[in-house]
Each structure stands twice: as structure tokens, then as C-alpha cells.
Amino acid sequence: METATERTTVLCTAELIEENGRFTLVVRDFVRDTVQRAEVSGGAVDRLPYFLSLLRSKQRAGY
Template identity: 55%
Template sequence: MEKLLYAAELVREDGTYKLVVQDVVRDTVQVTPVPESAVARLPAFLSVLSSKLGSASARGRW
């Protein structure tokens, strides 16, 4: 059975980006600013992460 531990959102507000991560188990939220250059590299980063961890279809959820 799958259990959600963390939920993350990348939000753009007034031209700035922030990463919002919710720890579902502890019921806490952390927010950190993210530079636009990092946002632009996010697809490449996720691709590398996925290749190191195995295919997304094998893991079931992405």
C-alpha cells in the first residue's frame, strides 16, 4: 500500500519562484525561494534523478 510522506509544489508568485514542501507525517510545511535558473534546469535534474533511481514506470508514481 502506498503512503504519501511528502508533497511538493513549485509556485510562481509576483515573478519569483518558491518551493513548498509539506511533510505529511509531521504536518509541517517548509518554503524556500528558488532562483529562476534552477527552475529552468528542473526537467534535466529530474531526468538525471529518474535515470539514477530507475525508470518512473517501474517506480509507479511520478
């Protein structure tokens, strides 16, 4: 019997880096071969769990 195999492809990664009290978000896009960096406020970092919960709720709603 033949079985289907799942294939995983990483399209992009995101890292949040803290250095000397400053936060930098680094997004690597492997499809477009680009890297973007943005300084992020501490308040935005504190709200990341909220932003992620919004994304999860949109997925459940079919968006």
C-alpha cells in the same frame, strides 16, 4: 482466490508557486508534519527537468 491490494501513502508533496515573477518551492512532509518554503531562482526552475532526469537515472542504477 485472495488477491493482494496495493496501498499508496503520500509521504510528502512539493509545489512550485510563481507570484509576481518570483518562485517559491513549498514542501509538505506529512510524516514529520512540517512545511518548508524556499525562494527559488528562475534558473533553478528552468533546470528542474534536468534534476528530475538525474533522480530517474539514479533509480535505474539502483541507488
